[in-house]
Amino acid sequence: MKRSVIDILDLSAQELEELIATAEDIIANPDKYAHVCDRKKLATLFFEPSTRTRMSFEAAMYELGGHVISVSSAMSSSAAKGESVADTAKTVSCYADIIAMRHPKEGAAYVAATNATVPVINAGDGGHCHPTQTLADLLTIWREKRRFSGLTIGVCGDLKFGRTVHSLINAMSRYPDNNFVLISPEELKVPSYVKKGSLKKFNIPYTQTTDLEAAMPQLDILYMTRIQRERFFNEEDYLRLKDSYILTPDKLKTAKPDLAILHPLPRVNEISVAIDDDPRACYFKQVLNGKYMRMALILKLLKEAGTL
Amino acid sequence: MNIDSIQNGVVIDHIRAGQGMRLYHLLKLDETELSVAIIRNVVSQKMGKKDIIKIDADIPVNLDVIAYVDPDATVNIIRNGELVEKRQMELPLELHDVLTCKNPRCITSTEQELHHIFRLSDRNEKVYRCIYCETKAGG
Numbered sequence: 001m002k003r004s005v006i007d008i009l010d011l012s013a014q015e016l017e018e019l020i021a022t023a024e025d026i027i028a029n030p031d032k033y034a035h036v037c038d039r040k041k042l043a044t045l046f047f048e049p050s051t052r053t054r055m056s057f058e059a060a061m062y063e064l065g066g067h068v069i070s071v072s073s074a075m076s077s078s079a080a081k082g083e084s085v086a087d088t089a090k091t092v093s094c095y096a097d098i099i100a101m102r103h104p105k106e107g108a109a110y111v112a113a114t115n116a117t118v119p120v121i122n123a124g125d126g127g128h129c130h131p132t133q134t135l136a137d138l139l140t141i142w143r144e145k146r147r148f149s150g151l152t153i154g155v156c157g158d159l160k161f162g163r164t165v166h167s168l169i170n171a172m173s174r175y176p177d178n179n180f181v182l183i184s185p186e187e188l189k190v191p192s193y194v195k196k197g198s199l200k201k202f203n204i205p206y207t208q209t210t211d212l213e214a215a216m217p218q219l220d221i222l223y224m225t226r227i228q229r230e231r232f233f234n235e236e237d238y239l240r241l242k243d244s245y246i247l248t249p250d251k252l253k254t255a256k257p258d259l260a261i262l263h264p265l266p267r268v269n270e271i272s273v274a275i276d277d278d279p280r281a282c283y284f285k286q287v288l289n290g291k292y293m294r295m296a297l298i299l300k301l302l303k304e305a306g307t308l
Numbered sequence: 309m310n311i312d313s314i315q316n317g318v319v320i321d322h323i324r325a326g327q328g329m330r331l332y333h334l335l336k337l338d339e340t341e342l343s344v345a346i347i348r349n350v351v352s353q354k355m356g357k358k359d360i361i362k363i364d365a366d367i368p369v370n371l372d373v374i375a376y377v378d379p380d381a382t383v384n385i386i387r388n389g390e391l392v393e394k395r396q397m398e399l400p401l402e403l404h405d406v407l408t409c410k411n412p413r414c415i416t417s418t419e420q421e422l423h424h425i426f427r428l429s430d431r432n433e434k435v436y437r438c439i440y441c442e443t444k445a446g447g
Contacts, residue, residue: 085419105417107438107439111419128441128442
């Protein structure tokens with residue numbers, strides 16, 4: 001049966017674990033998967049600029065032996081002529097076996113999924129959801145820690161508009177004995193509906209602070225985020241907040257030796273390049289993990305749709 | 309104050325005071341030519357004050373809208389001057405084209421053909437969220 005993934009919560013905890021197991025198997029045995037998607041086509045519809053997510057999806061499909069057809073920007077597509085997301089989804093369903101879509105409007109992926117006849121993967125819908133980034137985050141946490149419970153997870157930066165943060169909180173709140181340290185400027189705190197919908201719902205302990213250095217010694221995971229210019233209506237607010245947190249080697253002095261530093265990328269200046277060689281820096285591994293998890297997800301959805 | 313009783317029509321009673329006009333608009337009664345009375349701040353033994361809407365025509369009213377505005381309201385159907393049916397409200401699971409999503413980033417802000425659908429996400433606190441962007445109704 002055709003099924004789409006719009007939100008990380010569309011996947012159960014058990015399904016996440018199965019995806020991680022598939023990704024681990026892909027990493028261990030890439031040849032086994034090199035032709036599983038022969039003659040299958042992924043359509044990448046990116047109506048908003050993206051480098052890594054689109055390339056990650058495309059690389060994932062190629063490594064499964066499939067093909068990619070693409071719309072690289074809204075300006076070169078029928079959306080520029082005023083075509084609706086629903087019509088685009090119906091049309092592209094005629095060409096492709098699965099769709100990965102990014103769109104600046106929140107809920108666009110849901111509209112596509114309800115109109116497409118093939119599975120749709122949300123590759124980011126505005127500030128709303130970005131489930132495959134969370135899949136990359138989860139595989140990274142798994143590969144670094146070999147567990148999803150008993151972790152102190154610091155999330156730092158733009159916690160208000162940061163969709164990856166919301167998805168990570170939602171996903172990790174389903175596991176026991178975790179606690180969150182939410183580090184942000186006052187103006188960019190985690191919205192109450194996220195706290196209520198996951199942290200409070202599952203009785204996950206959390207603290208809110210503006211002080212990254214004070215929080216550092218207790219953290220097992222530090223998830224840094226960029227203050228995103230494109231999420232602000234007001235340039236002045238962006239300029240005032242953009243340099244709120246910059247992670248430097250000096251600030252890591254009190255960190256645990258096995259801290260895992262994650263970042264959804266792209267970074268601007270919030271993680272100093274001097275940290276890139278620190279063994280605790282995991283953000284480029286995270287990029288690679290994202291490709292493996294996208295491979296696992298494409299496989300799962302094509303199998304469920306009866307395409308494979 | 310006297311409002312004539314109606315022979316055939318609908319009386320929405322026990323509306324929380326202050327919500328009558330809002331309900332009038334959400335039921336789109338302002339778009340009809342029907343005789344409608346909105347009675348505000350009526351003294352009520354049970355509620356202190358309440359609003360009442362009387363519609364002088366036996367028309368179907370959207371019970372989901374009434375339940376959304378005030379699940380404690382009652383709907384009385386009047387025929388030949390007699391009360392023939394009294395309907396209790398229950399919070400609807402979804403509201404279709406009743407509310408508009410106010411999130412400027414929502415897909416409904418640019419795609420005019422989409423239905424505005426809100427789903428009940430918290431029954432205790434009566435919270436509805438847009439099915440597309442999850443923005444809270446009224447937020």
